[in-house]
Amino acid sequence: CTEHWWKAYLNGLGEYYSRELGVKISRNGKLNAERGQFNGGKPPLGYKLEIQDFGTYKKKKLVIDEETAPIVKKIFEMRANDVPVKEIIKFLNDNKYRNSRNRPFNKNSLQHLFNNKKYIGTNTYGKENEFPNAVPRIIDDELFEKVQNIKEKYKHSPGIKKATERYILTGKIFCGHCR
Numbered sequence: 001c002t003e004h005w006w007k008a009y010l011n012g013l014g015e016y017y018s019r020e021l022g023v024k025i026s027r028n029g030k031l032n033a034e035r036g037q038f039n040g041g042k043p044p045l046g047y048k049l050e051i052q053d054f055g056t057y058k059k060k061k062l063v064i065d066e067e068t069a070p071i072v073k074k075i076f077e078m079r080a081n082d083v084p085v086k087e088i089i090k091f092l093n094d095n096k097y098r099n100s101r102n103r104p105f106n107k108n109s110l111q112h113l114f115n116n117k118k119y120i121g122t123n124t125y126g127k128e129n130e131f132p133n134a135v136p137r138i139i140d141d142e143l144f145e146k147v148q149n150i151k152e153k154y155k156h157s158p159g160i161k162k163a164t165e166r167y168i169l170t171g172k173i174f175c176g177h178c179r
Contacts, residue, residue: 033125036134038062044116045100046072046138062118062135069138071097075113076139080146085110114151120144 029039038060043049048065051058071092078088085107092105099109117124121137124130 030125030129033123033129034131034134036061036123036131039125042100044118045113046119047135064136064138072113072119072138073143075110076119076143076147079110079114079150080143082150114147117144 032039038049043062043065046065046069047062050061050063052061075088075092078091079085088110089105089107097105099105099113101109103109113119117130118135119138120141121135122130122132123134
């Protein structure tokens, strides 16, 4: 019976350690985001990493990449002028531009780009933690808001992207049950 008690005790310690570690990691990730430090992954298009070595640890910050930042600005300007996503993708791929993963652009890479608040200087951690002016901005708030409004405009009308003709009621009438 002593052996079962000992195993339960060790399992409890392991669970406590695991939860405590999760809390510490989350706290440090949030703190890094607040300080404008990079928490990992691939830097978004328009940015590159600047690594400062402090011996025992390295501090990674996003800095503007002078080569790719104008591409980001051009993409946002095109979308703010209501250029269709398909045309933006065609323009980018025809001119041999690549996304942050060095691949041709597609619809998903543009959606990630349009949703990324780093471009207006806001660093995020998780869904609820936003830290304004934590990273260098590439575009201004007005341009970002224009693109968000364009996204909202076409949010409920997915057929408009597939149709070869413009239907006069597209985006104006919706199902009363499912919206």
